[in-house]
Amino acid sequence: xxxxxxxxxxxxxxxxxxxxxxxxxxxALIRTLRVGVDGTDHEVIAGTHGGFPExxxxxxxxxxxxxxxxxxxxxxxxxxxxxAPTVRRPPEGGTNQYFERGEADMAPPxxxxxxxxxxxxxxxxxxxxxxEAFLVSVPEALAELGFLLEPxxxxxxxxxxxxxxxxxxAWEPETAFVLGNGPLxxxxxxxxxxxxxxxxxxxxxxxxxxxxxxxxxxxxxxxxRETPVEAVPDVHEPMDLIYEATGYAKHAFDSIDALAPNGVxxxxxxxxxxxxxxxxxxxxxxxxxxxxxxxxxxNSGPSHxxxxxxxxxxxxxxxxxxxxxxxxxxxxxxxxFEQRKTDIKTAVEFDxx
Amino acid sequence: xxxxxxxxxxxxxxxxxxxxxxxxxxxALIRTLRVGVDGTDHEVIAGTHGGFPExxxxxxxxxxxxxxxxxxxxxxxxxxxxxAPTVRRPPEGGTNQYFERGEADMAPPxxxxxxxxxxxxxxxxxxxxxxEAFLVSVPEALAELGFLLEPxxxxxxxxxxxxxxxxxxAWEPETAFVLGNGPLxxxxxxxxxxxxxxxxxxxxxxxxxxxxxxxxxxxxxxxxRETPVEAVPDVHEPMDLIYEATGYAKHAFDSIDALAPNGVxxxxxxxxxxxxxxxxxxxxxxxxxxxxxxxxxxNSGPSHxxxxxxxxxxxxxxxxxxxxxxxxxxxxxxxxFEQRKTDIKTAVEFDxx
Numbered sequence: 001x002x003x004x005x006x007x008x009x010x011x012x013x014x015x016x017x018x019x020x021x022x023x024x025x026x027x028a029l030i031r032t033l034r035v036g037v038d039g040t041d042h043e044v045i046a047g048t049h050g051g052f053p054e055x056x057x058x059x060x061x062x063x064x065x066x067x068x069x070x071x072x073x074x075x076x077x078x079x080x081x082x083x084a085p086t087v088r089r090p091p092e093g094g095t096n097q098y099f100e101r102g103e104a105d106m107a108p109p110x111x112x113x114x115x116x117x118x119x120x121x122x123x124x125x126x127x128x129x130x131x132e133a134f135l136v137s138v139p140e141a142l143a144e145l146g147f148l149l150e151p152x153x154x155x156x157x158x159x160x161x162x163x164x165x166x167x168x169x170a171w172e173p174e175t176a177f178v179l180g181n182g183p184l185x186x187x188x189x190x191x192x193x194x195x196x197x198x199x200x201x202x203x204x205x206x207x208x209x210x211x212x213x214x215x216x217x218x219x220x221x222x223x224x225r226e227t228p229v230e231a232v233p234d235v236h237e238p239m240d241l242i243y244e245a246t247g248y249a250k251h252a253f254d255s256i257d258a259l260a261p262n263g264v265x266x267x268x269x270x271x272x273x274x275x276x277x278x279x280x281x282x283x284x285x286x287x288x289x290x291x292x293x294x295x296x297x298x299n300s301g302p303s304h305x306x307x308x309x310x311x312x313x314x315x316x317x318x319x320x321x322x323x324x325x326x327x328x329x330x331x332x333x334x335x336x337f338e339q340r341k342t343d344i345k346t347a348v349e350f351d352x353x
Numbered sequence: 354x355x356x357x358x359x360x361x362x363x364x365x366x367x368x369x370x371x372x373x374x375x376x377x378x379x380x381a382l383i384r385t386l387r388v389g390v391d392g393t394d395h396e397v398i399a400g401t402h403g404g405f406p407e408x409x410x411x412x413x414x415x416x417x418x419x420x421x422x423x424x425x426x427x428x429x430x431x432x433x434x435x436x437a438p439t440v441r442r443p444p445e446g447g448t449n450q451y452f453e454r455g456e457a458d459m460a461p462p463x464x465x466x467x468x469x470x471x472x473x474x475x476x477x478x479x480x481x482x483x484x485e486a487f488l489v490s491v492p493e494a495l496a497e498l499g500f501l502l503e504p505x506x507x508x509x510x511x512x513x514x515x516x517x518x519x520x521x522x523a524w525e526p527e528t529a530f531v532l533g534n535g536p537l538x539x540x541x542x543x544x545x546x547x548x549x550x551x552x553x554x555x556x557x558x559x560x561x562x563x564x565x566x567x568x569x570x571x572x573x574x575x576x577x578r579e580t581p582v583e584a585v586p587d588v589h590e591p592m593d594l595i596y597e598a599t600g601y602a603k604h605a606f607d608s609i610d611a612l613a614p615n616g617v618x619x620x621x622x623x624x625x626x627x628x629x630x631x632x633x634x635x636x637x638x639x640x641x642x643x644x645x646x647x648x649x650x651x652n653s654g655p656s657h658x659x660x661x662x663x664x665x666x667x668x669x670x671x672x673x674x675x676x677x678x679x680x681x682x683x684x685x686x687x688x689x690f691e692q693r694k695t696d697i698k699t700a701v702e703f704d705x706x
Contacts, residue, residue: 161646165518165646165648168514249637262461267641274633280624283602287647293518297644
């Protein structure tokens with residue numbers, strides 16, 4: 001069957017011919033509908049994140065997938081069910097406490113592989129198999145957009161951690177600051193915009209479709225070249241909730257100043273090493289005197305995918321129409337990996353329902 | 354009546370003659386038993402923390418108090434009830450959302466004064482008054498040690514925030530690292546020692562009574578001159594829970610490396626500004642990839658005092674006997690403010706029950 005992946009030593013994805021997988025006991029066979037492309041894919045292609053499966057000379061890409069059950073193979077699914085796969089799997093042949101508890105997203109990197117990212121083939125192929133426990137049911141009406149469930153689930157988990165960190169006292173966030181106007185940032189703006197005043201940090205010039213989306217959601221675009229993160233409380237207002245999706249390490253520290261008292265910043269970026277000066281004494285004191293919190297968040301689990309199903313169903317159609325800028329047939333997959341200024345979210349399409 | 358306080362322009366506490374207070378409506382009059390001394394008192398005396406009440410030329414010290422109701426004055430208390438006062442009060446003449454919710458500890462500094470610390474007289478006097486809502490009942494058997502309820506409540510709050518931050522997934526901490534072997538650090542070691550493997554960071558030479566206490570509780574003393582915070586996972590083990598009570602700003606950042614995956618560090622120190630280098634990129638990535646958290650925590654509210662009553666009753670007698678190294682009659686208060694190497698926790702005594 002066709003698959004899209006990278007080969008060791010190559011710098012761009014290729015169309016590969018790989019064997020159609022056979023489901024083992026407890027696995028279903030899934031016919032792939034669409035697979036989204038995101039920043040992590042580009043990092044994997046560039047070799048700065050993740051890695052090949054051991055003893056394999058290629059990695060099938062894709063971790064944002066939606067498909068249809070082709071062969072239930074004695075799982076609880078029926079042929080034709082629409083499903084989205086979670087990303088993490090136990091390392092070869094095993095399991096561990098995190099997977100047994102349904103909390104694979106809390107496993108340290110040594111206790112997990114990630115399909116399409118690190119150590120296991122992804123979903124960007126005509127078919128894939130998956131154990132039942134790692135497949136989440138998707139309503140048929142959401143099948144076409146089901147590739148958005150994975151990124152939404154990433155934000156569901158980060159927000160869950162952030163809210164949990166404030167759960168021992170009364171906390172009703174009124175302001176949120178999303179750092180980053182890439183696809184994950186824009187999805188998060190859309191997720192929060194109905195419930196609070198949302199600001200979104202970027203560094204793009206107008207006209208720009210991501211700025212248009214921010215503003216169409218009623219949120220405020222903040223150009224980091226004019227208003228640095230730490231200046232936002234003075235220029236706009238202090239932020240109860242910050243969601244960092246830039247991978248720019250100084251933002252983690254600048255967020256402490258941008259938070260309102262009792263606020264929390266969720267960090268999701270994965271920067272490279274970078275040493276710089278901080279006024280650690282002042283930040284430490286600010287953190288303590290105002291009961292602030294920082295939470296790091298990686299990946300997401302089945303419960304976050306299920307929350308994402310409800311969330312996706314509630315996102316406004318005009319946002320989704322503007323957000324998904326390209327659905328590309330799998331034989332023309334290259335277009336989905338280009339990053340034109342007008343691209344926001346692209347996906348590779350293998351089949352329709 | 355006698356009070357112990359500092360006068361503007363003076364560098365050490367003095368015995369002052371101040372008027373005996375009259376309880377206003379809703380306030381009870383309390384006869385003071387004992388008032389503890391801690392590091393914050395020394396910072397207040399040195400002028401590096403807190404401040405005088407507006408328009409007053411002196412500040413009565415003391416925020417760790419226990420007393421006996423002398424005049425209930427139509428509150429729900431009876432004459433003879435043992436009580437401990439919380440520390441924060443609304444700024445003059447008002448109230449605000451934090452106090453109305455019983456969460457004064459979550460008020461930003463502009464929305465509160467702190468008795469004996471910042472903007473309001475403390476409890477180090479023969480009598481004090483307090484609104485009923487800020488008095489916590491203490492069993493008579495704990496009257497003599499009731500001055501420990503305030504510091505214990507500080508840790509109760511910090512631990513509550515830390516546990517809350519990990520409440521969205523299964524988290525059962527097995528290892529804890531208490532940074533600082535001052536009174537607050539030692540109390541926290543005692544609070545945690547039954548439930549997990551506890552390590553305590555200090556930089557004192559043996560023989561030292563604080564090290565003896567750490568070891569008598571079954572905890573491990575870590576000398577920061579031999580084993581820096583970030584080396585602890587290799588030398589000992591990674592820490593699920595870190596409690597920082599040193600005010601040494603680098604510890605806030607070094608804690609990120611000392612944490613186990615999914616761990617949390619509670620920061621309580623209040624350092625001065627201090628700029629230094631950090632590998633912010635690496636720390637940011639570490640934070641995200643292992644779902645780590647940092648929570649800042651200041652002060653404590655009535656619920657934490659109530660939890661502290663239960664906690665104090667459960668602390669082992671040998672610990673408490675070794676921990677309280679000096680009870681000083683109020684006319685010899687100077688001794689309680691000396692900081693000899695053999696001093697751990699001292700209190701000024703005004704009266705007995």
